[in-house]
Amino acid sequence: MSRPLVSIVMRTKDRAVLLTRAIADCAQQRYEDFELIIVNDGGAPEPVDALLEKHSAALKGRARVFHNPQSLGMEAASNLAISHSTGKYICIHDDDDSWHPSFLEKCVNYLEENPTAGGVAVRTQIIHEKIEGNRVIELSREIAWPGIFQFSLSKLMESNIAVPISCMYPRAVIDDLGGFRDDLPVVGDWEFHIRLAAKYHVEFIDGEPLAYWHQRRTQKGALGNSVFAGADKHAYFDLQVRDEYLRDFVEHHGVGALLWQAAMFNDLARRRETFFSWAKMRARNFLRHRK
Structure with missing residues (x-):
């Protein structure tokens, strides 16, 4: 059996209602030369195994799972999956996000045509949603970072301008940069992107959104987004990374x-x-004299 060109890394922990959508999303990609490596990072193994069995026909034997008895953290889970991957290109597909069916196809084609690129990012759409029981209900959509048209180091110094679901990286580039920092419980993707953009030119595919960042801003606990449910932790480690640099x-x-x-x-x-303050005072005086 030949090695797949793309390795999809998926991290999960006790979020079966979201994981089933993410697995199905990979199976629906038009580009099929991929492997899916799931790291169950300290969650119950039975629901994950059951979902893989449920989607086994659609996945056509392209999925593997590693069960961590205890949680190692998001970036350590990514590094574990990457260490077991065989693909030329790597994608991080969080278990609550999704792709346009042509995401893999277009990103692979772009990187094959631009072999010196350090990766490629795509136009991304935010999907606001909520969870009721075992149902995920979409509320609205908006474009993420509408003013961003390139993967810019200067913009990354302000804040992260791409989430994992938005990107594809050459495996050789990840190895060259030493992988993701597993000492960071959050903001690890942003810190990696800073190192990436500091050394490589990363391409950007504009136009129709090809990646979907799903947000549940009021959701707490395991089903929440870490950037919202763990906002204090994000602020703390954002500042820690800035101070280190x-x-x-x-x-x-x-x-x-x-x-x-x-x-x-x-x-x-x-x-x-x-x-x-001066402008406000002038405006008040102007309105007062008009009366």
Whole structure:
């Protein structure tokens, strides 16, 4: 049996109602030269095995599962799956997200035509939804990062501009960067993207959304999105990553320029606050005189 060109990595833990949709989503891809590697990261194994059996005919023997007796964390789960993968290209398909049926096909074709690229990201749509019992109900949709038209390092320094479901990476690039940081319980994809964009040019496919980031903003517990249900943790580790990179910069370049920059930003903020206060006062006076 020949090795598949694409390895899909899927991490899950006690979210069968979402996992069944994610597995079916992979099986519905028009491009079929893939393997699906599921890491059950500390969850009950029986529901995962049952879902794989349920979808076995559609998956055509392309799926494997690894059960971690205890949770190792999202990035450690990704690294485990990647270590067992055989594909030239890697996708991280979170168990609550989904793709357009042509996602794999278009990303593979793009990377095959651009062999020096460090990966490819696609236009992404946010799907707002809620869970009632065993039903997932869609509420609305919107484009994610509508002002982003390239995978930009400068934009990544502000915030993450791509989620795992949006990207495909060459396996060689992931190996070159040392994989994902398993010491980060959250924001690991953002930190990886910073290292990726700092060393490689990453392509971007614009147009019709090919990836769907599903959000349940009020959902708590295992069925929630970590970025919302764990907002405090995200804020903490976001700042930790920034401080790590800042310390590295200071070690090599000192603090002088940074101190000057911080003072200029504070001065600019004060000037803007003064200007807006003045503008509001002028507007009030104008309206008062018109009466």
